[in-house]
Amino acid sequence: MKKVLIATVKPFAPAAISQMKELLTQAGYDMQLLEKYPDTETLKKAVQDADALIVRSDKVTPEILNAAKNLKIVVRAGAGYDNIDLPAATEKNIVVMNTPGQNANAVAELVLGMMVYMARNRFNGQPGIELKDKTIGIHAYGNVGKNVARIAKGFDMQVVAHDPYVSSEIVERDGIKDYEEVEDMYRNSQYVSLHIPATPQTIKSINYDLLKLMPENAVLINTARKEIIDEDGLIKLMEERPDFKYISDIAPDKKDEFEERFGERVFFTPKKMGAQTAEANINAGVAAVKQIIDYFENGNTTYKLN
Ligand code: 3PG
Numbered sequence: 001m002k003k004v005l006i007a008t009v010k011p012f013a014p015a016a017i018s019q020m021k022e023l024l025t026q027a028g029y030d031m032q033l034l035e036k037y038p039d040t041e042t043l044k045k046a047v048q049d050a051d052a053l054i055v056r057s058d059k060v061t062p063e064i065l066n067a068a069k070n071l072k073i074v075v076r077a078g079a080g081y082d083n084i085d086l087p088a089a090t091e092k093n094i095v096v097m098n099t100p101g102q103n104a105n106a107v108a109e110l111v112l113g114m115m116v117y118m119a120r121n122r123f124n125g126q127p128g129i130e131l132k133d134k135t136i137g138i139h140a141y142g143n144v145g146k147n148v149a150r151i152a153k154g155f156d157m158q159v160v161a162h163d164p165y166v167s168s169e170i171v172e173r174d175g176i177k178d179y180e181e182v183e184d185m186y187r188n189s190q191y192v193s194l195h196i197p198a199t200p201q202t203i204k205s206i207n208y209d210l211l212k213l214m215p216e217n218a219v220l221i222n223t224a225r226k227e228i229i230d231e232d233g234l235i236k237l238m239e240e241r242p243d244f245k246y247i248s249d250i251a252p253d254k255k256d257e258f259e260e261r262f263g264e265r266v267f268f269t270p271k272k273m274g275a276q277t278a279e280a281n282i283n284a285g286v287a288a289v290k291q292i293i294d295y296f297e298n299g300n301t302t303y304k305l306n
Contacts, residue, residue, distance in 0.1 A: 001028065001029065001030045002028075002029050002030065002051040002052065002296060003029070003030045003032060003049060003050050003051050003052070003070075004024055004029050004030065004031050004032070004050065004051065004052040004053075004054065004289070004292060005032045005034060005046055005047055005050035005052070005053050005054070006020065006031065006032070006033050006034065006035075006054045006285075007034040007037065007043055007046060007047065007053060007054070007055055007058055008034075008035055008036075008054075008055060008056045008058060009035075009036060009037060009056075009057075009058055010036075010056055010057065010271070010272075010276070011035040011036060012056075012077075012281040012285050013277075013278040013281040013282070015278050015281070015282055016278065016281035016282045016284075016285040016286070017033065017285070019282055019285070019286050020054075020285045020286060020288075020289045023286065023289045023290065023293070024289055024293075027293045027297075029052075029292075029293070032046065032050065034046045040059075040061075040063065040064070043058070043064060044063065044064060044067040045067075047064060047067055047068040047071065048067055048068065048069060048070075049069070049070055050068060050070060050071055051070050051071065051072055051073075051296075052071070052072065052073045052074070052075070052292045052296075053068065053071060053073070053074045053075070054074075054075050054077050054285070054288045054289070054292070055074065055075075055076055055077070055083070055084075056076070056077055056078055056275075057078070057080075057083050057272065058083060059083050059084075060074055060083060060084040060085060060089070061085055061088070062085055062088040065085065065088050065089060065092055065094060066092075068094075071092075071094050072093075072094060072095065072295075072296075073094065073095045073096075073097065073292055073295055073296075074089060074094060074095070074096045074097075075096075075097045075098070075099065075288040075291055075292055075303075076096070076097070076098045076099070076288075077099055077102075077281075077284040077285050077287070077288040078098060078099060078102070078103055078275055078284055079098055079099075079100050079101070079102075079103065079104070079142075079143065079144070079197075080098075080197055080198070080224075080225065081096065081098050081305055082197060082198045082199070082225065082227075084096055084305075086305060086306045087306075089306055090306045095295065095301065095304055095306065096304070096305045096306045097288075097291050097295075097301075097303040097304055097305060098303060098305060099283075099284045099287040099288050099291065099303065100142075100143055100303065101143040102280065102283035102284040102287045103274070103275035103277075103280035103281075103283060103284050104142075104143035104144045104146070104147045105147050105279070105280070106274060106275050106276070106277040106279065106280035107144045107147070107223050107249075107274035107275060107280075108144055108147030108148040108150075108151055109147075109151065109277075110223060110249060110273065110274045111144075111148050111151075111193050111221055111223055111274075112131075112148070112151050112152065112155065114221060114247045114249070114267065114269075115131060115191065115219065115221060115247070116131065117267065118219065118245060118247055118267055119131060121264075122264070122267075129217075131152070131155040131156075131157050131191075132155060132156040132157065133156060133157070133158065134157055134158070134190050134191060135157065135158040135159075135160060135188060135189050135190050135191065136148070136149075136152045136157045136158070136159055136160070136189060136190075136191040136192070136193060137160050137161065137162065137179075137185040137186065137188070137189030137191065137192045137193070138159065138160070138161040138162075138163075138176070138193055138195065139161075139162055139163075139182070139185070139192055139193065139194050139195060139196055139206075140162075140163045140165075140194070140195040140196045140224075141161045141162075141163040141166045141170070141171050141176075141195075142163070142166075142195055144195045144223070145161065145163070145193070145195040146174070148193050148195070149161065149174060149176055153175075157191075158177075159175075159176045159177075160176060160177040160178070160179060160185055160188060160189060161176050161177070161178055161179070161185070162178070162179045162180075162181075162182045162184075162185040163178075164182075168180070182210065183210065183213055186210050186211065186213040186214050187213040187214070187215070188215070189214065189215075189218075190214070190215055190216075190217055190218055190219065191218075191219045191220075191221065192214065192218075192219075192220050192221070193221045193223070194206060194220070194221065194222045194223070194224045194228060195223070195224055196224055196228055197224070197225065198224070198225035198227040198228055202227075202228050203227045203228060204227070204228070204229070204230040204233075205228060205230075206220075206222075206228050206229045206230060206234075207230035207233040207234075208230065208233030208234070208236055208237050209233075211233070211234060211237050211244075212237055212240075212241075214244070216243050217243045218241070218243065218244050218245070219244075219245045219246075219247065220234075220244075220245070220246050220247070221247045221248070222246070222247070222248040222249065222250065223248075223249040223250075223274045224250075225250060226248070226250040226251070226252050226253065229248075229252065231252050231253060231254045231258075234246060234252075235254065235257065235258065235261065238258075238261070238262050238265065239261070242265075244265070245265045245266065245267075246258070246262070246265070246266045246267075247266070247267045247268075248266075248267070248268050248269075249268075249269050249272055249273060249274045250268075250269075250272050251268040251269075251270075252268070255268060291303055
């Protein structure tokens with residue numbers, strides 16, 4: 001019987017786990033659950049005899065892969081896979097997949113939720129502002145970006161986008177102005193929502209020079225990865241621009257400094273929670289299980305990343 005280990009420091013919703021278990025049991029697989037594990041050693045032990053591994057933002061390093069003697073496939077139940085060492089997996093002939101799009105709506109709803117929270121002064125009773133007629137720039141028009149655009153349109157916001165990997169035709173088909181140059185999008189967007197992955201090209205790419213282009217009362221929203229922000233550059237800009245706000249679902253490395261210096265102008269969720277909904281957990285968890293079964297039974301590699 002093949003063993004599928006679900007190893008998540010941040011557990012899935014119980015409804016997701018029960019659907020995943022049902023699917024695996026029906027298909028004749030054994031499901032092992034390792035939630036809120038305290039350290040790498042615990043994961044190394046649990047993964048020893050696993051044939052498949054499902055993770056979220058959990059780090060899958062060469063150390064973990066070396067400990068996993070039977071491992072054939074790792075599925076990141078989610079979109080971003082910067083937590084998985086792809087070359088190390090490839091070297092060991094381990095297939096890596098993600099489940100793109102499955103948690104996108106959850107992340108997008110959080111973007112707009114945090115924007116409203118800040119626009120209404122954290123619901124403190126003081127007059128705030130509305131989102132209607134403001135411009136939001138979507139930095140990367142992928143699964144999450146598209147959902148942010150859809151919901152922002154419901155608020156009657158002006159939606160614009162920049163994505164070097166998506167053609168203007170596709171963006172404009174959705175009634176969204178596409179900026180070819182990233183600088184132009186920042187120059188014309190009071191709100192910018194980030195949806196780029198953390199790669200060697202994007203790390204620290206959201207920097208002082210780019211952010212300083214944003215118009216008055218600018219708000220930057222980050223539900224992507226903390227690594228894409230040049231934190232020193234953002235701190236410098238926020239010193240110079242008392243109108244500038246930063247909202248993030250991932251606390252920056254310099255969280256204390258941001259909070260001490262900028263107080264109410266920054267907001268960070270205590271734990272990354274963009275994908276923390278029952279629906280997103282079910283979508284991503286069930287997709288991960290189905291992909292594993294389909295890989296073992298039919299050799300389907302549709303979402304293979306390596
Ligand atoms: C993703 O890349 O899918 C999101 O950042 C969600 O990550 P999580 O599964 O750790 O919540």
